[in-house]
Amino acid sequence: xxxxxxxxxxxxxxxxxxxxxxxxxxxxxxxxxxxxxxxxxxxxxxxxxxxxxxxxxxxxxxxxxxxxxxxxxxxxxxxxxxxxxxxxxxxxxxxxxxxxxxxxxxxxxxxxxxxxxxxxxxxxxxxxxxxxx
Numbered sequence: 824x825x826x827x828x829x830x831x832x833x834x835x836x837x838x839x840x841x842x843x844x845x846x847x848x849x850x851x852x853x854x855x856x857x858x859x860x861x862x863x864x865x866x867x868x869x870x871x872x873x874x875x876x877x878x879x880x881x882x883x884x885x886x887x888x889x890x891x892x893x894x895x896x897x898x899x900x901x902x903x904x905x906x907x908x909x910x911x912x913x914x915x916x917x918x919x920x921x922x923x924x925x926x927x928x929x930x931x932x933x934x935x936x937x938x939x940x941x942x943x944x945x946x947x948x949x950x951x952x953x954x955x956x
Contacts, residue, residue: 834893843887855879911937
């Protein structure tokens with residue numbers, strides 16, 4: 824068995840689940856954090872604390888990552904759908920930061936619009952493919 828796709832390796836990207844990272848950081852009783860003294864007086868203790876905290880953060884983030892293929896179906900969408908997806912994502916961020924009924928309603932409406940538009944696009948693509956066959 825060789826490398827797929829004509830000898831080129833499949834490129835991957837790392838996706839971080841930031842909600843899992845946040846949940847992991849809420850756990851205070853962890854061995855790396857317990858090794859940090861409560862009363863720091865010397866520069867060596869500061870260096871040790873910084874190293875322990877940095878190592879803990881790096882470990883938590885790495886455990887919450889997963890590798891996925893770099894290619895995505897989103898790239899194949901027409902520009903109008905990509906713009907609609909960007910607007911939906913902005914509305915979701917806004918509704919998350921300021922959860923007013925107006926912002927949540929707008930985000931939900933955009934979610935439904937994106938879902939309908941993507942489904943229609945995929946159905947159109949499928950119909951075109953059937954006609955070619």
